[in-house]
Amino acid sequence: MFNLILFGPPGSGKGTQSEKLITQYGLKHLSTGDLLRSEIAGKTPLGIEAKAIMDKGHLVPDEVVIGMISSALEANPHAKGFLFDGFPRTSTQAEALDKLLDLKKTSIAAMIALAVSEEELVKRLLKRGETSGRSDDINEGIVRERLVEYHKKTSVVADYYKQFDKVVVIAGEGTVDEIFARLCKEIDGILNNK
Numbered sequence: 001m002f003n004l005i006l007f008g009p010p011g012s013g014k015g016t017q018s019e020k021l022i023t024q025y026g027l028k029h030l031s032t033g034d035l036l037r038s039e040i041a042g043k044t045p046l047g048i049e050a051k052a053i054m055d056k057g058h059l060v061p062d063e064v065v066i067g068m069i070s071s072a073l074e075a076n077p078h079a080k081g082f083l084f085d086g087f088p089r090t091s092t093q094a095e096a097l098d099k100l101l102d103l104k105k106t107s108i109a110a111m112i113a114l115a116v117s118e119e120e121l122v123k124r125l126l127k128r129g130e131t132s133g134r135s136d137d138i139n140e141g142i143v144r145e146r147l148v149e150y151h152k153k154t155s156v157v158a159d160y161y162k163q164f165d166k167v168v169v170i171a172g173e174g175t176v177d178e179i180f181a182r183l184c185k186e187i188d189g190i191l192n193n194k
């Protein structure tokens with residue numbers, strides 16, 4: 001199996017690049033943001049609870065997202081590999097993911113981190129809010145709160161993978177195709193060194 005984490009702050013382009021990467025490398029896309037939004041759309045108890053938290057720009061509890069990822073791994077026993085997007089977002093989630101992958105006798109090959117300036121992130125998120133219908137993208141206060149959460153709880157997740165020498169940083173500004181080409185170059189390098 002070949003498993004990757006696409007990492008970066010909100011608005012760094014993880015969702016956009018994930019769509020292209022899963023086609024290129026035949027991976028199964030696991031986005032906790034998408035999984036949560038489908039719970040919201042289905043008006044499930046989990047979705048209703050998660051929406052209130054997401055609309056404040058905060059992270060939903062670790063046990064909720066870890067449970068969702070665990071079920072998704074179980075539901076895809078024949079996947080060639082997984083592309084994790086928006087997960088893990090805390091150190092607790094990172095440790096839980098390692099344990100889950102260990103049980104499947106696999107691991108994370110690399111964490112690819114998209115680097116984008118704060119100013120560009122806010123601009124992109126508010127622009128996305130004009131058309132996406134995502135209630136957490138509409139207001140600058142919520143967008144900034146998500147970035148605060150990222151710096152407080154999520155950016156440390158890169159340190160967790162750095163200790164295993166698994167982090168690659170990619171410049172996340174430029175056209176979608178330019179960034180995709182940079183990602184493919186790194187991933188091909190990783191695949192060739194396996």
Ligand code: ADP
Binds near residue numbers: 009014034054060089
């Ligand atoms: P973005 O990267 O633009 O913030 P996501 O779709 O990844 O968008 O996440 C949207 C929201 O969903 C987050 O602000 C958070 O509330 C919740 N969320 C998504 N993934 C996680 C996670 N792994 N842990 C906790 N909360 C999460």
